[in-house]
Amino acid sequence: xxxxxxxxxxxxxxxxxxxxxxxxxxxxxxxxxxxxxxxxxxxxxxxxxxxxxxxxxx
Amino acid sequence: xxxxxxxxxxxxxxxxxxxxxxxxxxxxxxxxxxxxxxxxxxxxxxxxxxxxxxxxxxxxxxxxxxxxxxxxxxxxxxxxxxxxxxxxxxxxxxxxxxxxxxxxxxxxxxxxxxxxxxxxxxxxxxxxxxxxxxxxxxxxxxxxxxxxxxxxxxxxxxxxxxxxxxxxxxxxxxxxxxxxxxxxxxxxxxxxxxxxxxxxxxxxxxxxxxxxxxxxxxxxxxxxxxxxxxxxxxxxxxxxxxxxxxxxxxxxxxxxxxxxxxxxxxxxxxxxxxxxxxxxxxxxxxxxxxxxxxxxxxxxxxxxxxxxxxxxxxxxxxxxxxxxxxxxxxxxxxxxxxxxxxxxxxxxxxxxxxxxxxxxxxxxxxxxxxxxxxxxxxxxxxxxxxxxxxxxxxxxxxxxxxxxxxxxxxxxxxxxxxxxxxxxxxxxxxxxxxxxxxxxxxxxxxxxxxxxxxxxxxxxxxxxxxxxxxxxxxxxxxxxxxxxxxxxxxxxxxxxxxxxxxxxxxxxxxxxxxxxxxxxxxxxxxxxxxxxxxxxxxxxxxxxxxxxxxxxxxxxxxxxxxxxxxxxxxxxxxxxxxxxxxxxxxxxxxxxxxxxxxxxxxxxxxxxxxxxxxxxxxxxxxxxxxxxxxxxxxxxxxxxxxxxxxxxxxxxxxxxxxxxxxxxxxxxxxxxxxxxxxxxxxxxxxxxxxxxxxxxxxxxxxxxxxxxxxxxxxxxxxxxxxxxxxxxxxxxxxxxxxxxxxxxxxxxx
Numbered sequence: 001x002x003x004x005x006x007x008x009x010x011x012x013x014x015x016x017x018x019x020x021x022x023x024x025x026x027x028x029x030x031x032x033x034x035x036x037x038x039x040x041x042x043x044x045x046x047x048x049x050x051x052x053x054x055x056x057x058x
Numbered sequence: 059x060x061x062x063x064x065x066x067x068x069x070x071x072x073x074x075x076x077x078x079x080x081x082x083x084x085x086x087x088x089x090x091x092x093x094x095x096x097x098x099x100x101x102x103x104x105x106x107x108x109x110x111x112x113x114x115x116x117x118x119x120x121x122x123x124x125x126x127x128x129x130x131x132x133x134x135x136x137x138x139x140x141x142x143x144x145x146x147x148x149x150x151x152x153x154x155x156x157x158x159x160x161x162x163x164x165x166x167x168x169x170x171x172x173x174x175x176x177x178x179x180x181x182x183x184x185x186x187x188x189x190x191x192x193x194x195x196x197x198x199x200x201x202x203x204x205x206x207x208x209x210x211x212x213x214x215x216x217x218x219x220x221x222x223x224x225x226x227x228x229x230x231x232x233x234x235x236x237x238x239x240x241x242x243x244x245x246x247x248x249x250x251x252x253x254x255x256x257x258x259x260x261x262x263x264x265x266x267x268x269x270x271x272x273x274x275x276x277x278x279x280x281x282x283x284x285x286x287x288x289x290x291x292x293x294x295x296x297x298x299x300x301x302x303x304x305x306x307x308x309x310x311x312x313x314x315x316x317x318x319x320x321x322x323x324x325x326x327x328x329x330x331x332x333x334x335x336x337x338x339x340x341x342x343x344x345x346x347x348x349x350x351x352x353x354x355x356x357x358x359x360x361x362x363x364x365x366x367x368x369x370x371x372x373x374x375x376x377x378x379x380x381x382x383x384x385x386x387x388x389x390x391x392x393x394x395x396x397x398x399x400x401x402x403x404x405x406x407x408x409x410x411x412x413x414x415x416x417x418x419x420x421x422x423x424x425x426x427x428x429x430x431x432x433x434x435x436x437x438x439x440x441x442x443x444x445x446x447x448x449x450x451x452x453x454x455x456x457x458x459x460x461x462x463x464x465x466x467x468x469x470x471x472x473x474x475x476x477x478x479x480x481x482x483x484x485x486x487x488x489x490x491x492x493x494x495x496x497x498x499x500x501x502x503x504x505x506x507x508x509x510x511x512x513x514x515x516x517x518x519x520x521x522x523x524x525x526x527x528x529x530x531x532x533x534x535x536x537x538x539x540x541x542x543x544x545x546x547x548x549x550x551x552x553x554x555x556x557x558x559x560x561x562x563x564x565x566x567x568x569x570x571x572x573x574x575x576x577x578x579x580x581x582x583x584x585x586x587x588x589x590x591x592x593x594x595x596x597x598x599x600x601x602x603x604x605x606x607x608x609x610x611x612x613x614x615x616x617x618x619x620x621x622x623x624x625x626x627x628x629x630x631x632x633x634x635x636x637x638x639x640x641x642x643x644x645x646x647x648x649x650x651x652x653x654x655x656x657x658x659x660x661x662x663x664x665x666x667x668x669x670x671x672x673x674x675x676x677x678x679x680x681x682x683x684x685x686x687x688x689x690x691x692x693x694x695x696x697x698x699x700x701x702x703x704x705x706x707x708x709x710x711x712x713x714x715x716x717x718x719x720x721x722x723x724x725x726x727x728x729x730x731x732x733x734x735x736x737x738x739x740x741x742x743x744x745x746x747x748x749x750x751x752x753x754x755x756x757x758x759x760x761x762x763x764x765x766x767x768x769x770x771x772x773x774x775x776x777x778x779x780x781x782x783x784x785x786x787x788x789x790x791x792x793x794x795x796x797x798x799x800x801x802x803x804x805x806x807x
Binding site: 012019035 | 110114159162163166167170205
């Protein structure tokens with residue numbers, strides 16, 4: 001049972017870390033646009049490539 | 059006179075050399091739109107941030123101060139295919155967003171605490187039936203206390219505050235039993251832990267808060283979202299006024315930036331955005347949005363004009379008046395104030411339930427304590443049992459029963475084009491059994507339409523349309539639109555108040571008043587047949603063609619009226635318009651009960667009569683003259699095209715041309731009310747099962763936790779059923795999309 005001395009603080013610490021992460025994400029506005037966030041996940045990151053200038057030497 | 063657009067009113071200075079503006083954008087609904095808009099705007103040099111918010115349909119922009127004109131963003135968005143307009147966040151919106159965040163923070167804390175306390179409780183529950191040492195149990199209980207007490211103190215704030223407010227006002231709301239239950243449960247658990255007892259209720263108390271916060275957050279978020287959408291719609295109306303900034307120089311300024319005393323220019327075909335007095339010019343104005351009267355009124359120097367009036371023929375200069383100067387408005391405001399004061403304060407279902415529930419629960423707990431003492435138990439045991447009764451009856455599911463249904467129902471209403479202004483509107487709408495419609499702008503559309511389009515040869519119609527394109531007169535606009543003409547004739551001359559003339563293939567053609575086109579006699583005969591329509595004549599050489607133009611009924615008005623009758627709802631029209639016009643609309647729709655030429659005071663009187671007879675009146679109206687009766691009715695609805703005052707007063711606002719949202723809203727609200735009641739009974743039923751166990755003193759924290767989460771989940775699942783209304787809403791909604799039947803438009807043949 002001595003293992004509780006390590007496990008209990010560890011479990012609580014992890015939980016607390018989760019809570020702090022949640023509060024941080026709330027503060028940084030990550031819950032302001034839930035619909036948009038759902039779509040952004042599947043949006044293309046890179047803008048479409050500009051057509052490459054023709055570099056072949058004539 | 060060169061008009062410039064000035065949006066500086068909306069630009070916020072962020073300091074550090076950056077400016078910020080928020081734009082409401084129409085038509086953003088997918089991932090493609092997000093990246094298209096963000097890339098398109100970021101491509102403008104000196105833009106430092108372009109971020110779309112899809113939930114609120116808005117774009118936030120930041121740029122280096124002084125380098126860009128905000129009008130450029132709006133032009134750029136127009137190029138990309140989106141209509142956008144800046145808006146100013148209403149202060150209420152900011153407060154609600156703040157409140158929403160606070161509740162989410164509380165919910166996060168409560169959920170964290172619940173999970174961790176549960177982690178400590180489950181070993182205790184299993185240890186109690188096996189080999190746990192009392193010291194270990196005490197240790198776990200103390201740890202639970204360490205988590206639960208501060209968490210409850212923080213996350214319980216919304217309930218404690220509200221309960222305190224209610225008690226101070228001498229009333230009881232749902233939060234009072236919640237606050238008492240949570241406090242007692244925590245207090246008893248601490249005492250029990252000190253006494254090395256087997257059971258502590260930290261988990262029950264904190265879990266209760268978590269579930270209740272879910273309900274509270276859903277409720278708040280629903281309100282926040284509808285307010286944001288309503289704010290967008292208001293902004294996208296893009297109301298500007300041409301303000302004189304110099305002797306002969308005008309600038310397009312947002313209405314919010316106009317002050318009393320400013321002089322604005324009102325051109326033909328424009329809707330006035332301010333209240334004021336004409337100081338120069340002569341014209342006719344259409345005041346149907348204010349009075350319901352469809353006949354034009356002459357305007358000249360000294361005439362008062364109101365926001366919402368449509369300028370017909372001449373250009374006017376208007377001096378903006380302070381709110382109190384306008385006489386018509388002050389009369390309506392007085393009536394509105396009276397109506398709002400007289401509005402019997404409606405008892406929400408939740409409040410009615412808690413008013414019954416709280417004393418019952420507290421009495422049961424008290425009787426349990428006394429009963430056990432009389433039966434010979436110790437005070438300590440009796441009080442512990444009494445508190446267990448309070449915990450088990452704590453209105454966890456009761457707190458979720460109504461907000462979950464409201465959230466789901468308001469989402470469904472939103473999809474059918476109805477926005478909620480008031481939280482309890484769903485409950486009140488469900489009870490409505492008598493509908494009063496305003497005519498102008500509610501049963502009819504605000505735009506004019508050509509009634510006899512079918513009688514006019516297509517080539518003549520097209521020519522008339524080309525001629526009409528040169529004029530801003532609303533009738534000309536209606537003809538141009540109906541004809542589908544796109545290329546205006548060259549060299550067309552407009553004679554104000556008369557019509558337009560031009561030359562087609564060497565022959566003079568005219569479009570305008572019958573007298574202008576030499577056709578008084580024919581037009582007079584025709585006007586007898588339909589007194590409501592304005593007759594416009596198109597002449598070419600010796601040929602004369604008559605166009606009858608009037609406000610048409612909403613495309614699905616007749617079907618909606620039939621659907622309402624089917625639901626045994628009484629119908630009535632109260633209009634400020636003239637008798638023939640109202641009679642025509644009433645007979646076209648098959649409504650037998652109607653009154654014409656009704657003043658705002660008369661409308662209120664009629665509603666009072668119906669109220670005394672026991673009817674729950676739904677008022678549907680758009681005009682400023684309807685605002686007082688919208689407030690006086692049991693529940694009220696406005697179309698989005700309504701006057702500001704009416705829209706703000708109405709409990710619900712519906713979008714678009716069809717009238718079908720009215721039926722959809724009634725059906726959805728009836729389903730919702732039914733589900734709310736069902737949920738309340740479900741929650742109470744759970745308590746009926748659990749209370750005897752609690753009274754008999756054999757309840758354990760495990761039973762409390764199971765009862766609480768079980769009933770909450772059941773109630774939430776039941777609420778999801780509010781997504782679809784029973785009955786024929788689906789059919790009604792499909793109708794609204796179908797092409798309108800010409801027979802329904804009251805057209806002449």
